[in-house]
Amino acid sequence: xxxxxxxxxxxxxxxxxxxxxxxxxxxxxxxxxxxxxxxxxxxxxxxxxxxxxxxxxxxxxxxxxxxxxxxxxxxxxxxxxxxxxxxxxxxxxxxxxxxxxxxxxxxxxxxxxxxxxxxxxxxxxxxxxxxxxxxxxxxxxxxxxxxxxxxxxxxxxxxxxxxxxxxxxxxxxxxxxxxxxxxxxxxxxxxxxxxxxxxxxxxxxxxxxxxxxxxxxxxxxxxxxxxxxxxxxxxxxxxxxxxxxxxxxxxxxxxxxxxxxxxxxxxxxxxxxxxxxxxxxxxxxxxxxxx
Numbered sequence: 001x002x003x004x005x006x007x008x009x010x011x012x013x014x015x016x017x018x019x020x021x022x023x024x025x026x027x028x029x030x031x032x033x034x035x036x037x038x039x040x041x042x043x044x045x046x047x048x049x050x051x052x053x054x055x056x057x058x059x060x061x062x063x064x065x066x067x068x069x070x071x072x073x074x075x076x077x078x079x080x081x082x083x084x085x086x087x088x089x090x091x092x093x094x095x096x097x098x099x100x101x102x103x104x105x106x107x108x109x110x111x112x113x114x115x116x117x118x119x120x121x122x123x124x125x126x127x128x129x130x131x132x133x134x135x136x137x138x139x140x141x142x143x144x145x146x147x148x149x150x151x152x153x154x155x156x157x158x159x160x161x162x163x164x165x166x167x168x169x170x171x172x173x174x175x176x177x178x179x180x181x182x183x184x185x186x187x188x189x190x191x192x193x194x195x196x197x198x199x200x201x202x203x204x205x206x207x208x209x210x211x212x213x214x215x216x217x218x219x220x221x222x223x224x225x226x227x228x229x230x231x232x233x234x235x236x237x238x239x240x241x242x243x244x245x246x247x248x249x250x251x252x253x254x255x256x257x258x259x260x261x262x263x264x265x266x267x268x269x270x271x272x273x274x275x276x277x278x279x280x281x282x283x284x285x286x287x288x289x290x291x
Contacts, residue, residue, distance in 0.1 A: 003227070003252040006149055012264035015148070016061060019271045022287070023062040026278055034278035035064040036094040036120065036270075037086045041079065041105065042072035047098045054096070054267060061271050066092060072102050079105060080113050087115040093278035094120035096270070117280065120273040122174065131177045136280075138273055143175040145265025146207055146228045147182065153226055153254050154205075158183035163200050165189045165216060165242070166209035171230055175207050196220070208242035218247025227255040230262050 027033045036058050040051045051067065058065035068082060079097075086095045095118045101107045111119075116126035122140035130137030150157060162184040166172035172188060179186045189199050190210075197220040200206055206227045208216045213233035221227065231242030241258035248255055256262055279286040 001223075001250060001253075003249045004153075004254040006153060006226075006228075006254050006256045006261060008145070008149060008256055008261040009264045011149060011152060012145075012268040015265075015268040016057065016271060019268070019275055020061045022275055023271075026275060026282070026284065027062065029284055030278070030282045032091065033062060033064045034093050034275050035066060035089075035091045036096065036274045037066040037068065037089075037092045039068045039070065039079070039082060039086075039095070039097045041070045041074055041098070041101050044100070047100075051098055054270065057267050057271060058274070063271070063274060064091065074105075076105055076109070079110055083110060083113045087113075087118060092118065093281055094118055094270075094274035096121055118277055120270055120277055122273070123170065128169070128174070131174055134181060138277065139178065140170060140174045141266045141269035141273060142171050142230060142262060143178055144273075145269045146175060146230065146262060147178045148269075149228060149256065149262070149265065150205060150226065151182075157205070160184050160204040161187075161202055162205040162207070163187045163189055163203035164207045164209065165196075165200070166207075166211070166230070168209065171209040175209065179205070179207075206243075210242050212242055213240050214242070214244040216243040216248070218244055218249070218251050221248055221251045223251055224253045225251070227252045228262060229256050229258055232258060232263065 023034055038051050038054055055065045055067055086092050095114050097110055111123050114124055116124045119127055119138050122138040127137040162179045164172050164176045167188050167190045176186045176188050189196055193199055200220045201222050203225055206225055209230035213235050227243055227248055229241035229243045233240050239259050276286050
């Protein structure tokens with residue numbers, strides 16, 4: 001058996017095309033395009049690339065993009081004041097502050113300033129609480145993208161045993177909440193988990209988000225498991241995930257590659273979240289549909 005490769009790039013392209021169609025319908029109904037504001041502080045090379053990609057994708061989807069670039073030495077009160085202006089701007093439906101921020105800035109305080117209804121990253125504690133309690137809210141883009149890939153691969157996830165390796169607020173915890181809502185039996189594993197290979201070996205679904213290159217071994221996987229690799233790690237040979245891809249291929253039923261798996265889904269889901277926020281703010285129903 002050789003695992004089927006889950007093509008996140010192709011799925012994301014379909015999702016973005018659907019979002020573009022929905023964005024056009026929204027603009028006609030609301031009399032304005034949905035709007036996404038992205039705030040970049042400093043000149044971090046990777047962050048600049050991400051911001052350019054998000055801006056290009058926003059425009060391609062027929063939405064309005066508002067890019068705010070601030071100097072690396074911007075004061076906390078200046079950054080907070082910008083976020084508050086974006087909160088009040090009727091043309092802005094989604095606000096994204098690109099992380100990481102320079103060390104002198106309090107990222108948590110900045111994120112708390114964002115209106116939860118415009119928090120398209122889904123990082124605000126209000127949205128974390130909404131997700132945990134099953135209420136409508138903004139869902140973090142990467143975990144939601146993982147869920148879409150799993151549903152496309154497996155259909156109904158009810159009753160499946162899922163292990164999430166990693167407990168970050170950005171991926172691990174919201175991923176576990178989404179899988180729980182999908183009626184999986186969920187375990188969050190981490191660096192202090194006892195018998196981690198044994199825990200992973202029971203799982204029908206493995207989501208690896210631990211940030212360590214080739215950490216999850218193929219021998220740990222249950223034969224026929226579906227593996228979602230969130231990791232992006234740069235080593236001498238290039239980019240690799242958190243799962244030993246070559247070792248997992250003969251064991252898993254399906255697996256996401258790195259790159260080309262989860263990564264493209266993040267921006268696609270950001271566009272989707274912006275459109276969801278726009279519909280809610282305009283009092284319009286959002287048709288989720290399928291990618």
